[in-house]
Amino acid sequence: MRIYFMTFGCKVNLYETAAMEGMFAERGYVLSDRPDDADICVINSCTVTSESDNKAGQALRRLRRLRPDAVIAVTGCYPQALPEAEKMLPEADIVTGTKDRSRLPDLVEDFLDKRTRTVYIPEYGLRDEFEKMSCTAIPGHTRAFLKIQDGCDRFCSYCMIPYSRGRIRSKAPDDLRSEAEALAKAGYSELVLTGINLAFYGAEFGMNLADAVEICNGIDGIKRIRLGSLEPEMMTDSVLDRLSACEKLCPSFHLSLQSGCAKTLKAMNRRYTPEEYFSLAEKLRARFADCSITTDVMTGFPGETEEDFIESYEFVKRMRFADIHVFPYSVRRGTRAEKMPCQIDGGTKHRRAEKMSALGREMRREFLESQLGRTCPVLFEREKNDGFHGGYAPNYTFIKILTKNSEKSLRNMVFYVTIDKIGDDCCFGYIEDGRDPDVSGISAENL
Numbered sequence: 001m002r003i004y005f006m007t008f009g010c011k012v013n014l015y016e017t018a019a020m021e022g023m024f025a026e027r028g029y030v031l032s033d034r035p036d037d038a039d040i041c042v043i044n045s046c047t048v049t050s051e052s053d054n055k056a057g058q059a060l061r062r063l064r065r066l067r068p069d070a071v072i073a074v075t076g077c078y079p080q081a082l083p084e085a086e087k088m089l090p091e092a093d094i095v096t097g098t099k100d101r102s103r104l105p106d107l108v109e110d111f112l113d114k115r116t117r118t119v120y121i122p123e124y125g126l127r128d129e130f131e132k133m134s135c136t137a138i139p140g141h142t143r144a145f146l147k148i149q150d151g152c153d154r155f156c157s158y159c160m161i162p163y164s165r166g167r168i169r170s171k172a173p174d175d176l177r178s179e180a181e182a183l184a185k186a187g188y189s190e191l192v193l194t195g196i197n198l199a200f201y202g203a204e205f206g207m208n209l210a211d212a213v214e215i216c217n218g219i220d221g222i223k224r225i226r227l228g229s230l231e232p233e234m235m236t237d238s239v240l241d242r243l244s245a246c247e248k249l250c251p252s253f254h255l256s257l258q259s260g261c262a263k264t265l266k267a268m269n270r271r272y273t274p275e276e277y278f279s280l281a282e283k284l285r286a287r288f289a290d291c292s293i294t295t296d297v298m299t300g301f302p303g304e305t306e307e308d309f310i311e312s313y314e315f316v317k318r319m320r321f322a323d324i325h326v327f328p329y330s331v332r333r334g335t336r337a338e339k340m341p342c343q344i345d346g347g348t349k350h351r352r353a354e355k356m357s358a359l360g361r362e363m364r365r366e367f368l369e370s371q372l373g374r375t376c377p378v379l380f381e382r383e384k385n386d387g388f389h390g391g392y393a394p395n396y397t398f399i400k401i402l403t404k405n406s407e408k409s410l411r412n413m414v415f416y417v418t419i420d421k422i423g424d425d426c427c428f429g430y431i432e433d434g435r436d437p438d439v440s441g442i443s444a445e446n447l
């Protein structure tokens, strides 16, 4: 039987899709990269915004029209956060959440046997185990996502994630080591450690994020370790010192801010002040040369006055981020913020978001200009059909080089590139002659 997965949302969901694909492949199912010829279609949903919920519903209806006879399952954060959601997904034969992902193959085979619609959304408790899942391939990706943490205990007032992911829990260090070794053996040279609240890795068994990075830092074959999104918590001086001692750790940090206004952060139930955030960023910049810090900023949170917005704007300006993702606040049914007074009208939210985004573009350009003239190792991962090879530098700058011989793939190879031009969202450069790449031994002139 052929099975097709459609994935929405974050790197954790991408990882879990790859792990579920592995489970089905072990049972002899053939993975398909399109639904047209699939007997089974699985939508791995996200619920970070109401729009994400709608997208899952629309995808389901589209798939049912396309494949009236296929078995269709909807899994992931949407049904888990809103169990009543299964009523909104009548076209689905199977509806499950994020808990017990490993049950999906059994549920599919039960359905194939009994043809009875199945809803399986067990609730999270206060101390669930980290579900053992592993994957040795992330199809279509050069860098391997490695999920090491799940759940969140923070309950920010606008967020549904704690309801869709349960309480914090972490992958056991031995499982982490063996899975990272397997990914290195499978040829991945960069690992992206990811989680729902990654900064809380190991909190429940007396370890922390530095322990996870040190484990990966010691594995042969792994050349780079990158961290997924981070909350600005748990990053003590000793954790930062240990992280900066890991030579394979990439100096790029996506440190979620949400607002630069102390009053708004309090209303969001975020556990830091703008000054604490600033000091953490300074500590990162002091320990990691040429590090890039990026972030998420929300505008128009309930109660945000024009003064609050300006305070946030001025703080973001002071931070000189390498890039920012701006989100106008979107009401989430079931969150505390939904019921807060002083909801901001859409026009104001979007006007503020546009002003913040313009600042973001300015900072992005400044950051890219600061990379001019630098020579850095680039892990190539894409051949753009516009005649460029592309890949990321350690500080997550995307760099393109013109290909002389576009037939040759540089995928998963590292070359030293000197940056000589910038684009809107990337840099351009050329391979430094004589600086043999640290993987393939192919010299620049015969590329």
Ligand code: SF4
Pocket: 152, 153, 154, 155, 156, 159, 160, 161, 162, 196, 197, 231
């Ligand atoms: S830290 Fe806050 S925003 Fe992040 S997942 Fe947890 S509750 Fe949501």
